[in-house]
Amino acid sequence: MKIYRGGQASSEWSAVTDSMNPQRLQKTWRAGGMLALDGTIDKTGERHTAVGLEIDERDIVALVQALVAENGRLRTTLASWRPIAEQLSVLGTIDRAHRNAERVGDWTVAQVQALQTLLDAGASKRRGRSSRI
Numbered sequence: 001m002k003i004y005r006g007g008q009a010s011s012e013w014s015a016v017t018d019s020m021n022p023q024r025l026q027k028t029w030r031a032g033g034m035l036a037l038d039g040t041i042d043k044t045g046e047r048h049t050a051v052g053l054e055i056d057e058r059d060i061v062a063l064v065q066a067l068v069a070e071n072g073r074l075r076t077t078l079a080s081w082r083p084i085a086e087q088l089s090v091l092g093t094i095d096r097a098h099r100n101a102e103r104v105g106d107w108t109v110a111q112v113q114a115l116q117t118l119l120d121a122g123a124s125k126r127r128g129r130s131s132r133i
Helices: 022-028 057-097 109-126
Strands: 002-004 016-019 035-038 050-053
Touching: 016 035, 022 035, 057 109
Parallel strands: none
Antiparallel strands: 002 016, 035 050
């Protein structure tokens, strides 16, 4: 966990003021307790800012649910890319199997079909339609 500090008038966060690795968090966090953090930007200055962060079980559950939802969105995206990856894998054999090939005639029928599928998908997306491979 990294702690940043920024002013109310700024839309940017300053450099990291404190951090907490998972082991420290695991040792120091207690339900209803306070995590003590250093909010000081200038560590050599006279003024120092202590920040207390209270996280309860509901907060942790909400964070885990957000993480699960994000992972679900990523899995959906990756699943939608799988057909393209399969086609690219077929095309990748061109380099391995026909490293010295200079003519399309040296490609297999599957490689030519995979290339045509990718070209068709790209063309339909440029026209504003989505295409399933």
